[in-house]
Amino acid sequence: MNTPFFRALATALLLMLITSAEAAPLVVRKNVLRLTTAEKQNFIAAVRQMKVRLSSYNLPGESLSAYNWLVRLHKDGFDNHLTGGSGVHMAPSFFPWHREFLRAFESELKLAATELNITAPVAVPYWDWTDAACTAAVLHPNFMGGNGGGQANQFSSGPFPRSSDYRALTGAFATANDQSSTFPVSVDPDISGFSMAAGRAEPPRFFLQRSFTTDPSFDGGYAGGVPPPAQPDQQMLDFLPTASQVATGMAMTVYDMAPWDNTVESPGVPYASRTTFRNYMEGHVGAVDAQGNPVGTMMHGRVHNWVGGNMSSSSSPNEPLFWMHHANLDRIWAEWQDLHGIRNFPTQWTYKETDASAPKVFITDYLYGFTTEDQYSRDVNSADTLDLRAAGIIYDTQDFLPVLTVETVTTALATLRFPSIQGRQYALVQSSNLTAWSPAAAAVNGTGEAITLNIAVSPGVKRMYFRLHVSYQIP
Numbered sequence: 001m002n003t004p005f006f007r008a009l010a011t012a013l014l015l016m017l018i019t020s021a022e023a024a025p026l027v028v029r030k031n032v033l034r035l036t037t038a039e040k041q042n043f044i045a046a047v048r049q050m051k052v053r054l055s056s057y058n059l060p061g062e063s064l065s066a067y068n069w070l071v072r073l074h075k076d077g078f079d080n081h082l083t084g085g086s087g088v089h090m091a092p093s094f095f096p097w098h099r100e101f102l103r104a105f106e107s108e109l110k111l112a113a114t115e116l117n118i119t120a121p122v123a124v125p126y127w128d129w130t131d132a133a134c135t136a137a138v139l140h141p142n143f144m145g146g147n148g149g150g151q152a153n154q155f156s157s158g159p160f161p162r163s164s165d166y167r168a169l170t171g172a173f174a175t176a177n178d179q180s181s182t183f184p185v186s187v188d189p190d191i192s193g194f195s196m197a198a199g200r201a202e203p204p205r206f207f208l209q210r211s212f213t214t215d216p217s218f219d220g221g222y223a224g225g226v227p228p229p230a231q232p233d234q235q236m237l238d239f240l241p242t243a244s245q246v247a248t249g250m251a252m253t254v255y256d257m258a259p260w261d262n263t264v265e266s267p268g269v270p271y272a273s274r275t276t277f278r279n280y281m282e283g284h285v286g287a288v289d290a291q292g293n294p295v296g297t298m299m300h301g302r303v304h305n306w307v308g309g310n311m312s313s314s315s316s317p318n319e320p321l322f323w324m325h326h327a328n329l330d331r332i333w334a335e336w337q338d339l340h341g342i343r344n345f346p347t348q349w350t351y352k353e354t355d356a357s358a359p360k361v362f363i364t365d366y367l368y369g370f371t372t373e374d375q376y377s378r379d380v381n382s383a384d385t386l387d388l389r390a391a392g393i394i395y396d397t398q399d400f401l402p403v404l405t406v407e408t409v410t411t412a413l414a415t416l417r418f419p420s421i422q423g424r425q426y427a428l429v430q431s432s433n434l435t436a437w438s439p440a441a442a443a444v445n446g447t448g449e450a451i452t453l454n455i456a457v458s459p460g461v462k463r464m465y466f467r468l469h470v471s472y473q474i475p
Contacts, residue, residue: 042118218305
């Protein structure tokens with residue numbers, strides 16, 4: 001045991017925890033329940049400002065607001081996914097495309113916050129619709145607000161019959177009357193598609209519309225002419241996806257498979273193996289009845305239909321709830337990746353309504369609308385989106401797997417720089433690329449400290465992965 005390494009290791013045991021300059025912070029997307037009042041106010045203000053400031057991605061001659069540019073991109077991608085294949089929906093790229101879409105929104109959100117002199121970090125929160133308490137917090141009159149007003153199945157006459165206005169009456173994006181709106185919805189048909197209320201399509205109004213559970217798919221909901229309550233009652237909440245249904249998707253080990261669209265299903269096998277994670281979570285398979293058979297649209301698509309109004313259209317980002325809904329879906333995908341592999345993703349596929357002879361789509365092909373040719377800030381493909389942590393983003397439910405910079409390396413000693421994440425504490429409990437190390441555990445606050453560990457590491461190693469146990473400190 002009296003080797004140079006162990007002599008150095010014994011000497012190094014005297015080293016203590018040291019602090020140093022703060023590292024670059026990461027974005028932590030939080031459950032709405034964990035937002036402070038100030039964080040809610042900053043988020044609302046920045047979203048409203050996105051309706052005012054011009055988009056960073058306008059083509060020459062365009063003057064779309066930052067918010068409306070994103071609405072148009074989603075509408076175009078939605079409208080094209082059956083005609084030539086945009087890959088925005090009904091394809092393996094559903095999750096990568098919407099992950100980058102969230103990043104584009106968050107980028108514009110931060111610019112809007114800067115214009116308002118908001119110095120605190122801003123990020124899109126997520127709406128965990130499996131939790132009634134979270135739904136209540138999201139739809140609270142002091143935040144996003146509740147249901148739209150009006151009675152179901154009341155239509156005007158004419159060639160384009162529309163339902164009663166269903167305008168949002170409470171919350172940050174409410175409209176007091178049909179003459180003005182603090183959050184105007186574009187009625188340009190190139191930006192906004194038809195919205196849905198009580199199962200009927202109508203041209204978009206210039207104010208936000210909601211019609212909880214009026215879609216005919218919610219048998220027993222508010223599609224029969226009954227005035228809906230302003231806040232969802234238990235009958236409404238029961239139509240949202242459940243934690244057990246999410247768990248079913250999390251147990252699926254295959255991300256996607258042929259035919260790579262909304263028909264991915266293999267009858268006659270156990271339900272968890274019958275379809276794929278992407279198809280199930282996108283909502284094309286359905287809930288499970290007592291016999292294990294799929295029933296009705298669920299998950300992603302179900303929540304869109306549950307909100308109704310602007311949310312159940314090709315231009316669904318007109319509804320600010322869209323971002324929190326998709327942040328939750330992205331969180332679920334991120335957690336699924338932690339379980340089944342970040343690189344658990346097909347390398348090639350075909351788009352819906354194309355035959356086997358159609359050109360293949362590759363993981364390295366650029367995502368629809370996210371290219372420098374489209375005036376986007378960079379060229380992005382599906383592979384670029386897989387490692388969310390590498391993009392500097394995590395969710396508050398995830399274990400943190402950072403790449404820690406090794407500032408000093410010998411065969412016996414390394415000083416590790418921990419990233420800065422406000423409100424977190426780390427405990428080093430497991431490591432890779434190490435043959436020996438001490439102390440056996442080390443706690444570090446999430447404020448950019450460095451810690452000196454006594455480790456054995458191969459010569460020349462400059463970066464190592466560590467698995468950390470994270471405790472989240474709720475403000």
